[in-house]
Amino acid sequence: MSPKNARAAMIISGLWFLALAAMLALTALEDNIVFFRAPSELAEKPVAAGIALRVGGLVRDGTVQRDGLNVRFQITDLAHQIDVRFTGMLPDLFREGQGVVAEGRFDDAGMFIADTVLAKHDETYMPPEVADALKAAGRWQADAAHPGTDYSDAAYPDATGRKTGAEVK
Amino acid sequence: MIAEFGHFALLCALCVCLAQVGAGLAGASPGMAGLMRVADLSARAQFFLVLIAFAALTYSFVVSDFSLAVVHANSHIAKPMVYKIAGVWGNHEGSMLLWVVILALYGAAFSWGERTMPHALHARILAVQGLMGIAFLVFLVFTSNPFSRLETAPFEGRGLTPILQDPALAAHPPLLYAGYVGFSITFSFAVAALMEGKVDRQWARWMRPWTLLAWVFLTLGIALGSYWAYYELGWGGFWFWDPVENASLMPWLAGTALLHSALVAERRGTLINWTLLLAIVTFALSLAGTFLVRSGVLTSVHAFANDPARGLFILAILALFTGGGLALYGWRAPATPTDKFQPVSREALLVANNIFLATATVTVFVGTIYPLALDALGGPKISVGAPYFNAVFAPLTIPFLVMSPLGPLLAWRHDRLLPLAARLAPAALAAVLVTLGLALSRSGTPLLALVLLGGAFWLVGGAVTDMVERVRRVKNLTQTPLLSAPVAHAGLGVMIIGIIAATAWRQELVVAAAPGDTLSIGEQSLRFDGVRERAGPNYTSEQGRLVYLDGAHTGNALLPERRFYEAERSQTTEAAITTDLAGHLYAVIGEPVDDKRVVRIWYHPFVALIWIGAFVMALGGTLGLAGRVRRPRIATRAGA
Numbered sequence: 038m039s040p041k042n043a044r045a046a047m048i049i050s051g052l053w054f055l056a057l058a059a060m061l062a063l064t065a066l067e068d069n070i071v072f073f074r075a076p077s078e079l080a081e082k083p084v085a086a087g088i089a090l091r092v093g094g095l096v097r098d099g100t101v102q103r104d105g106l107n108v109r110f111q112i113t114d115l116a117h118q119i120d121v122r123f124t125g126m127l128p129d130l131f132r133e134g135q136g137v138v139a140e141g142r143f144d145d146a147g148m149f150i151a152d153t154v155l156a157k158h159d160e161t162y163m164p165p166e167v168a169d170a171l172k173a174a175g176r177w178q179a180d181a182a183h184p185g186t187d188y189s190d191a192a193y194p195d196a197t198g199r200k201t202g203a204e205v206k
Numbered sequence: 207m208i209a210e211f212g213h214f215a216l217l218c219a220l221c222v223c224l225a226q227v228g229a230g231l232a233g234a235s236p237g238m239a240g241l242m243r244v245a246d247l248s249a250r251a252q253f254f255l256v257l258i259a260f261a262a263l264t265y266s267f268v269v270s271d272f273s274l275a276v277v278h279a280n281s282h283i284a285k286p287m288v289y290k291i292a293g294v295w296g297n298h299e300g301s302m303l304l305w306v307v308i309l310a311l312y313g314a315a316f317s318w319g320e321r322t323m324p325h326a327l328h329a330r331i332l333a334v335q336g337l338m339g340i341a342f343l344v345f346l347v348f349t350s351n352p353f354s355r356l357e358t359a360p361f362e363g364r365g366l367t368p369i370l371q372d373p374a375l376a377a378h379p380p381l382l383y384a385g386y387v388g389f390s391i392t393f394s395f396a397v398a399a400l401m402e403g404k405v406d407r408q409w410a411r412w413m414r415p416w417t418l419l420a421w422v423f424l425t426l427g428i429a430l431g432s433y434w435a436y437y438e439l440g441w442g443g444f445w446f447w448d449p450v451e452n453a454s455l456m457p458w459l460a461g462t463a464l465l466h467s468a469l470v471a472e473r474r475g476t477l478i479n480w481t482l483l484l485a486i487v488t489f490a491l492s493l494a495g496t497f498l499v500r501s502g503v504l505t506s507v508h509a510f511a512n513d514p515a516r517g518l519f520i521l522a523i524l525a526l527f528t529g530g531g532l533a534l535y536g537w538r539a540p541a542t543p544t545d546k547f548q549p550v551s552r553e554a555l556l557v558a559n560n561i562f563l564a565t566a567t568v569t570v571f572v573g574t575i576y577p578l579a580l581d582a583l584g585g586p587k588i589s590v591g592a593p594y595f596n597a598v599f600a601p602l603t604i605p606f607l608v609m610s611p612l613g614p615l616l617a618w619r620h621d622r623l624l625p626l627a628a629r630l631a632p633a634a635l636a637a638v639l640v641t642l643g644l645a646l647s648r649s650g651t652p653l654l655a656l657v658l659l660g661g662a663f664w665l666v667g668g669a670v671t672d673m674v675e676r677v678r679r680v681k682n683l684t685q686t687p688l689l690s691a692p693v694a695h696a697g698l699g700v701m702i703i704g705i706i707a708a709t710a711w712r713q714e715l716v717v718a719a720a721p722g723d724t725l726s727i728g729e730q731s732l733r734f735d736g737v738r739e740r741a742g743p744n745y746t747s748e749q750g751r752l753v754y755l756d757g758a759h760t761g762n763a764l765l766p767e768r769r770f771y772e773a774e775r776s777q778t779t780e781a782a783i784t785t786d787l788a789g790h791l792y793a794v795i796g797e798p799v800d801d802k803r804v805v806r807i808w809y810h811p812f813v814a815l816i817w818i819g820a821f822v823m824a825l826g827g828t829l830g831l832a833g834r835v836r837r838p839r840i841a842t843r844a845g846a
Contacts, residue, residue, distance in 0.1 A: 046549070051561055058565040058602060062572055065597035066590065073587035091589060103799050105718045125716050126796040126806045129440075129768065129777040169587075 071140065075170030076117040086143045092119055093138040093167045101133055112139060112149075114167075116174035123151040130156045136167040209274055212262025213353040216343060219255035219310070222248050223339040226313075230333025234326040234401075242329040246317045249332050252339055253314035256307045260294075263303060263352050267294050273359035276300060276352050282365040282773045284744040292376035293366045298500065298516070299352035301379055305496070306342050308380070308387045313339065316391055316416075323412050330398035331391070338390055341523045349516045365773035368745065374434040382427030382454060386492035388420020389461060393489035396482045397531055400538040405478050410471035413485070415831055417468055421461045422827035428454050429820035440779030440794045442808040444708065444816055447595045452574040453495035456567055460488040463563035470553045473618055477553075479539050480560070486535060490528035491567070497524050498574075548620040555613030562606045569598045600654055607661030607702070611668020614691050615675070629675070633667025648711065655710035659703060666699035686829040694826025701819025708789075708813035718802040724755065728809045730791065731755040732764070737795065737803055745769040750795035750803065752782070759784055764793045766805075789813055 073091040074084060084090055097111040097118055106125060110133075111118040121139055131137060131154060141151035226248035233242035263276075267290050272278040280297040281290055289296075295304040313335040320328060346352070369375075395413040399405045431454070436444045445451060464484040470477040497520045547554045573590045581587055611633065615626055641660035645651060673692040680688055715727045721736030735751040752764040764782035771778070784791045789811035796804030 051557075054561060054605075055565060058569065058598075061601060062569045062598050065594045066572065066576070069594035069597060070588045070590060073589065091587075105799060105802070106716060106804065126794070126804045129779055131797075 073138075075173060076112060076114045076119050077170070077174050079119060080117040083147075084143060086145050086147075089140070089142055090149075091138055091140050092121070092149055093136070094118070094170055095167065096131065096133050096135050096137055098133045112137065114170040114174040119149050120147070121149045121151050121154075123154050127154055128156040138167065208262050208265050209271065209353045209355070212259040212266075213347075213351065215255045215258040215262065216347050216353075219252050219259070219306075220340065220343040220347065222252045222255060223336045223343060226252060226336030227333050227340065230329045230331075230336055233329035234333070236326075239325050242325050242332075245329050245332040245336070249310075249313040249317040249335065252336075253307075253310040256303070256310045256343075259353075260303055260307045263300060264291060264294050267291060270363065271359075272361065272363050273355050274352075275354050275356050278356060278360055278363045280366050281363040282744065283362060284773060285366060285371070286743060288373070288376065289366060289371045292370075295379045296366050296370045296375075299346075299350045301383075302342070302346050302350050302500070303352050304379060305383055305387060306339070306346055308383045309335070309339060309342060309390060312387060312391050320412065327398055327402060327409075327412075330401055331394040334394035334397045335390065338394075338527070341526065345516075345519050345523065349519050362773075365744075365771065368769065368771040368774055368776050368778045369438055372434060372438055374430050375438070378427060378430045378434060381423050381430060385420050385422075385424025385427050385461075386454075386457060386495060388416065388423055389457060389485075389489040389492050391416040392420065392464065392485040393527070393531065396485035397534060400482065400534045403538055403540065405482065405540055407472055407475045410468045410478070410481060414465070414468045414472060417461065417465050417485075418827050418831050421458075421465055422824045422831065424454070424458050424461060425820055425824045425827065428458060429817050429824075432820075433817050436813075437781050437783060437792075438778070440781045442714070442781075442792055442794075442806070442810070444705075444813065447573075447592045449574050449578070450499055452570050453498045456570050456574070457488055457491040457495055459563050459567040459570065460484060460491050463560045463567070464488050466556050466559050466563075470556050474553050476547075477557070477560075482539060483535060484560075486528070486531040490524070490531065491571075493520075493524045493527060497521055498578075550616065550621050550623055552613055552616040552618050552621070555609060555616060558609050559606075559613065562602065562609075566599070566602060569602070570595070573598070600658065603702070604657060604661055607658070607665050610665050610695065610698075611671070614672045614695065615668070630668060630671060633664060633671045636667050637661075637663035651710055655706050658706045659710075662699045662702035662706065664699075665702070666696050669693070669696035669699060686832045690826050690830030692826070693829055694823045697819045697822030697824075697826055699819070700815050700822060704812050704815025704817075704819055708810045708816065711811040713809040715805075715807045717805055718799045719805045720802045725752070725805065725807060727791070727807050730757055730809070732793075732807070734803070734805060735763075737798075740767075742769065744773060745771045747780075748795070750782075750793075750805065752793055752805070752807075754784075758786065764791065766793045766795045768795060785814060 071089050071091055072084075073093060076092070076094050079092070092112055094112040094114040097113040100109075100111040100118075102109045108123045108127060110121055110123075112121055113119075121141075123139070123141075128137075135156055137154055137156045139149065139151040140153040140155070141149055144150050226245050229241045229244035229248060232238055233240075233245050265271075266274050266277050267281055268287070270277065270281055270283050270290070272281075276297055276299045280300075281293050285293070293300070295301045313332065316335070317332060392413055395409070395416070399409050428451075431451070432444050435441075435446065435451075464481065467477050467481045467484055471481045497517070500516070500520055547557065573594050577588050577590050611630060612626065615629060637660055640663050641656055644659060645656050669692040672695070673689060676688050676692065713728050715725060717723075717725060719725060719734040721734060723734045725732050725734060731754075732752045733755055735753060737748050737750045740747045740749045747767045747769040749765050749767045752766070754760050754762050754764075762784070764784060766782040767780040769778045769780060770776075779794050782793045789809060790813050792808040792810055794806050796806065798804075
């Protein structure tokens with residue numbers, strides 16, 4: 038093979054490799070995108086069972102039931118809520134009224150089976166998706182709390198769900 | 207008063223930067239060498255001025271001056287001294303000040319250290335560094351002033367996020383920044399060369415040690431961050447493909463490509479345009495990383511800033527330097543001498559290395575930016591997590607691992623395959639035998655994991671072969687640069703072995719345990735003794751106790767904790783880890799369930815190899831650097 042041909046062959050194989058990598062990346066992207074849905078969005082447009090999903094909101098007051106490692110609770114955006122089941126160790130700051138994001142899928146009965154539950158280490162932290170979901174549901178008090186600022190019960194009683202429990206129903 | 211002094215020093219540094227840019231640009235013209243002296247002095251003065259500002263802020267943290275907004279928001283009297291100091295960069299304003307300090311340090315180090323290059327290039331590089339200094343000092347002073355005062359000074363601070371109160375995390379930001387900002391010098395090299403319109407082998411030779419230096423720091427910074435996440439977050443993982451982690455991985459991948467392409471540029475005088483482009487892109491990715499982490503686009507433990515003005519400002523800096531650099535590249539990139547490569551030569555393999563690394567950078571970029579872009583454009587909220595990156599990286603890594611050991615053993619220009627095969631036969635044989643042994647002894651290992659492990663053994667074997675050959679050829683171990691590449695390559699292999707082993711052979715146990723229960727994981731049994739309350743210096747804690755019932759650690763106990771920090775009203779999980787040669791046993795405790803307690807235990811086989819491998823890689827880089835510094839300077843002068 039002459040040097041010129043060899044170089045052409047190298048360029049062509051390089052391009053093939055890049056095309057292959059691009060295809061690989063796009064396929065992987067298509068298969069592995071996980072959508073985030075707020076409870077209100079799910080009430081409006083349910084997602085079929087078995088599709089990977091992230092759901093976020095506040096842990097609704099009075100709904101956490103434990104049985105050994107099995108935990109059941111509801112995630113609410115104070116307009117709608119979803120039933121969630123999780124088996125395993127919950128994060129440090131998982132508690133009623135706290136903003137959480139659950140990853141998993143719905144089963145046939147409409148129960149959200151979570152593989153992972155995320156809550157941050159900081160009590161004053163609110164996941165941005167949850168903040169947006171509360172905004173969308175019209176339950177957001179912009180002056181009282183936004184991500185990263187004080188989100189203690191005293192500063193923001195409404196969003197903990199304690200005072201709005203009646204409305205939620 | 208001290209704080210005002212610091213603020214004033216920052217303003218002085220800004221003025222000095224203006225002088226540095228002016229003098230640097232003017233000093234590059236013929237006959238203006240005197241001005242170059244001004245640029246040099248400015249670079250050093252800039253460093254001392256920002257260092258004064260940094261000292262002033264550190265002092266304010268040490269004496270807990272809560273009249274400063276940052277100190278109040280991020281410190282607390284009860285905090286241990288080391289974390290008062292680490293708290294200086296544990297917040298947005300302080301970390302940007304640290305960024306500016308390191309930027310100025312690189313400028314000053316360049317001014318002191320590089321005396322052999324032509325005056326014009328030297329002056330122009332200082333000018334570009336000064337330009338960056340201006341951009342970041344303006345950002346610091348006008349949007350993120352660390353010295354702004356509160357109207358009334360509170361008596362107590364709000365504390366530092368407890369998970370940041372950790373020794374690894376005290377060192378992680380300075381190392382990471384030393385990496386990110388180190389690529390500012392290579393960027394300046396590229397821009398200065400484009401301004402001159404003259405780029406040659408010698409240019410690449412001058413740039414390479416700076417690339418290596420930044421790369422060593424970035425490698426250590428990422429490894430330390432990963433180690434911190436592993437033991438401090440209590441999630442039992444070492445890498446989460448979190449956007450913040452990806453933000454540091456992208457410049458690392460591009461910087462690694464730059465390291466290798468600059469080698470071709472230096473030795474063969476080709477790939478120069480590509481090297482220029484990589485130098486610009488690597489720093490752009492460092493800036494993009496800063497933007498992602500500091501702008502509040504991503505909400506994470508790193509995202510201190512939520513002020514949109516800051517995000518926009520960093521975006522403007524990013525656009526200015528990336529856009530400016532790329533435009534200059536488009537306009538001035540020199541006509542390439544025809545790159546003639548033989549397919550069987552070291553440079554051809556280095557090209558393949560660059561194709562792989564560039565592809566890897568792009569795939570990380572796509573997976574990181576796509577969800578953000580979609581959200582910004584008002585599209586649905588999505589996340590792209592570990593499954594995407596694993597699906598892309600695993601198949602990409604295989605051809606990379608197969609090819610990597612060939613490059614360093616091939617001669618430049620042209621070589622033959624058959625003798626190479628003979629030299630590498632022992633390494634190949636060893637890799638195949640070890641992999642087969644593992645396949646038989648650890649049944650159930652996924653095929654992909656075995657293939658990747660085999661590839662990693664092959665990489666280590668190739669590196670050892672290379673090391674032996676080089677030592678035999680030179681017979682002088684003080685020639686450290688000679689060992690740089692094989693040591694770094696062996697480190698990469700060791701790291702990959704750790705990643706695959708800890709992923710494929712990991713075992714996990716989650717139970718609700720009552721005191722006295724026996725828990726078994728792998729071949730190990732532990733007795734759970736329950737939980738007791740304990741008080742720390744600035745927290746209260748629940749400490750669980752797990753006692754080894756058999757094996758080498760019989761009688762020893764694992765003491766995982768859950769800590770509650772009153773000042774910060776925040777809770778952390780402290781994992782308990784037993785280390786031995788074969789792996790880590792990693793335990794955390796969770797919340798109480800009736801009279802039981804949730805306990806989670808992982809067995810991570812060979813997980814320590816990940817960080818040992820990263821350290822060996824950095825060591826390899828340092829060996830290359832050590833030789834560079836000692837190399838006589840006459841040679842480079844003559845080359846100019």
